[in-house]
Amino acid sequence: MKLAATLLAAEGTNPLLPHTYELVVGVFSFAVVVIVVGRILTPRIQKALADRTEAIEGGIKKAEDAQAEAQSVLKQYHDRLQEARQEAARLRDEAREQGAQIKAELQEEAKAEAQRIIAAAHAQIEADKQQALTQLRAEIGRLSTDLAGRIVGESLEDEARQRRIVDRFLEELENTNAAVR
Amino acid sequence: MNTLTVLASGASGASEDVFTPPGLELFDAPPLIAGVTWLTKPVLLAILSTLIVVVFCWSAFAKPKLVPRGIQNVGEMGYMFVRDQVARPFLGKDADRWMGLLLSIFFLVWIWNLMGVIPLLQFPVASHIAFPIVLAATIYVLKIYLGIKHQGPIGYFKNMMFPPGLPKPIYFLLAPIEFLSNLIIAPFTHAVRLFANMFAGHIILAFFSLVGFWFVFEKLTPLGAGLGVVGVVMTIAMTGFEMFIQFLQAFLFAMLAAMYIGNSLHADH
Numbered sequence: 518m519k520l521a522a523t524l525l526a527a528e529g530t531n532p533l534l535p536h537t538y539e540l541v542v543g544v545f546s547f548a549v550v551v552i553v554v555g556r557i558l559t560p561r562i563q564k565a566l567a568d569r570t571e572a573i574e575g576g577i578k579k580a581e582d583a584q585a586e587a588q589s590v591l592k593q594y595h596d597r598l599q600e601a602r603q604e605a606a607r608l609r610d611e612a613r614e615q616g617a618q619i620k621a622e623l624q625e626e627a628k629a630e631a632q633r634i635i636a637a638a639h640a641q642i643e644a645d646k647q648q649a650l651t652q653l654r655a656e657i658g659r660l661s662t663d664l665a666g667r668i669v670g671e672s673l674e675d676e677a678r679q680r681r682i683v684d685r686f687l688e689e690l691e692n693t694n695a696a697v698r
Numbered sequence: 699m700n701t702l703t704v705l706a707s708g709a710s711g712a713s714e715d716v717f718t719p720p721g722l723e724l725f726d727a728p729p730l731i732a733g734v735t736w737l738t739k740p741v742l743l744a745i746l747s748t749l750i751v752v753v754f755c756w757s758a759f760a761k762p763k764l765v766p767r768g769i770q771n772v773g774e775m776g777y778m779f780v781r782d783q784v785a786r787p788f789l790g791k792d793a794d795r796w797m798g799l800l801l802s803i804f805f806l807v808w809i810w811n812l813m814g815v816i817p818l819l820q821f822p823v824a825s826h827i828a829f830p831i832v833l834a835a836t837i838y839v840l841k842i843y844l845g846i847k848h849q850g851p852i853g854y855f856k857n858m859m860f861p862p863g864l865p866k867p868i869y870f871l872l873a874p875i876e877f878l879s880n881l882i883i884a885p886f887t888h889a890v891r892l893f894a895n896m897f898a899g900h901i902i903l904a905f906f907s908l909v910g911f912w913f914v915f916e917k918l919t920p921l922g923a924g925l926g927v928v929g930v931v932m933t934i935a936m937t938g939f940e941m942f943i944q945f946l947q948a949f950l951f952a953m954l955a956a957m958y959i960g961n962s963l964h965a966d967h
Contacts, residue, residue, distance in 0.1 A: 532725055532897060533890075535828030538736035539744075543832035546748040550806045553752045555798030558759040562777055563794060565762030572764055 658683040717912050720904040725825060725897070740826045747809040747823060755805065780804050784952045788960040796959055803833060804952040807892065811944030814900055815937055822896040822944070827889065830951075834889035837955045842881075845962035857965035888954055895947045899940045906933040 662679055727738035758773025766774055780801050785793035810829060814822030824830050845854040858880050859873040906929050913919075913926030 532722065532825075532893075533827055535831050536826070539738075539741060539826055539828030540832060542736070542741045542744050543829045546744050546829075547802070547806065547832055547836065549748050550751050550802045551799060554755045554759075554805065555802040558755045559777075559798035559801055562759040562762050562774065563797065565759075565764065566774075566777075569764050 654687065657687070661686065715917060717909075717917075720901065720908055724900060724904050727826070739821055740823050740829075743813045743819060743821055743823050744810070744829060746819075747806065747813060750809050751802075751805045776805065777801060780952060784949070784956050788953070788956040789963070790960075792960075792963055796956065800952050800956055803837075803955055804948055807833070807951050808945060808948035811896055811948055812941075814896060814903070814944065815941055820903075822900050824892050824947075825896040825900050827893040830889040830892040833951070833955075834885050834892075837888065837958055838885040841958040841962045844959060848963050849965050853965065854962075884958070888951070888958075892947050892951050895943055899936075899943055902936055903933065903940060906930075906936055 658680070661683055727740050729735050730737050730739065730742065754769075755773065758769045759777075762770060777797070781793060781797060784804065785797055785800050789796055807824065810823035813819050814825070842854075845858075848854075849857055855877075859876045860869055861872075861876075864872065909929030910926050910933055911929075913922040913929060915926075918926070
């Protein structure tokens with residue numbers, strides 16, 4: 518082992534002793550990597566990563582904003598819907614009330630009309646009756662005189678007397694009728 | 699001609715059939731082109747590693763997209779790993795400032811180490827101590843510079859050797875130990891830990907693959923065949939294990955660098 522070590526040392530291959538040219542190449546290699554990768558490229562990827570983080574955070578923020586807006590719009594919509602429902606209910610009630618009122622008015626009117634028609638009919642009937650009575654009275658007078666003339670055989674020429682007789686007869690008749698009734 | 703090869707060839711007459719395990723000659727790197735002494739295999743692989751790291755990072759990070767595609771995903775995975783496992787635990791809010799250095803160290807060391815298992819190349823660059831030394835020395839200088847800059851020339855050494863809140867006599871013992879461990883042992887172990895792991899790993903892989911090759915192909919005997927199969931299986935298993943170690947050492951090296959930088963920025967520890 519000792520022999521080998523001395524032999525190696527003599528050869529200059531002691532693994533713990535660096536070769537000068539390897540040191541030089543090592544420095545060169547390391548310098549190139551540090552300049553290109555460390556100085557030029559690392560800032561680029563750092564910037565890209567920062568941009569990405571920002572983009573993602575921005576996206577999340579945007580989504581949150583959109584959601585908040587959607588919520589508020591939905592709330593507005595709900596409020597309006599509620600309002601509209603209340604309005605509709607109010608209108609419906611009003612219409613019902615109005616309908617009831619109109620119905621009552623119509624009924625009132627119809628009743629009044631009916632009263633009026635009935636009254637008119639009554640009046641008419643009364644008038645017709647009076648007329649009929651008047652006619653009837655004249656007719657009956659004439660018929661009675663004819664009948665009485667024929668039966669008694671004497672002509673009742675005197676108009677005034679004739680009428681008086683008839684009237685008295687009719688009055689008697691009415692009085693008996695009233696007494697019977 | 700190299701002494702070991704002379705010894706080996708000298709002994710070969712008698713021990714043609716004797717299995718000789720691989721030794722330190724594994725790490726001898728003769729010039730690839732006669733006359734150009736500096737252009738050896740580890741040097742070439744170091745340059746290749748630098749190229750790989752630069753090209754990979756360029757294609758991943760040069761034009762980063764907000765929505766990553768393809769290679770940028772892979773690169774970002776590496777970036778996130780270094781940031782979350784290495785930089786942030788030790789540097790906190792300063793992590794982003796030092797990510798460039800730490801990312802460079804992590805990628806470079808990992809690719810250096812990976813060279814040990816890439817077929818045909820099969821030589822971990824960090825098993826030549828010069829390369830870990832370069833990185834460890836850079837971190838060492840940076841650590842002292844940052845310490846003096848952020849804590850003052852006296853404050854730095856005071857915080858290092860005389861942490862507050864201990865009984866007075868302890869400092870007689872603690873101060874020299876802290877000085878030694880921070881300024882002499884730490885950079886040494888920082889470099890040697892990486893070097894020794896790659897060195898040993900390479901020897902282990904070479905040993906098992908030689909066992910397999912020797913007993914199955916070179917000298918196939920009924921008795922030796924079983925051993926050869928074990929060697930092949932172990933080579934495969936150890937290659938997997940070695941890949942884990944390579945990653946772990948790159949991670950550890952970057953983590954220690956982050957720790958040293960963090961300690962220099964804030965004296966709270």
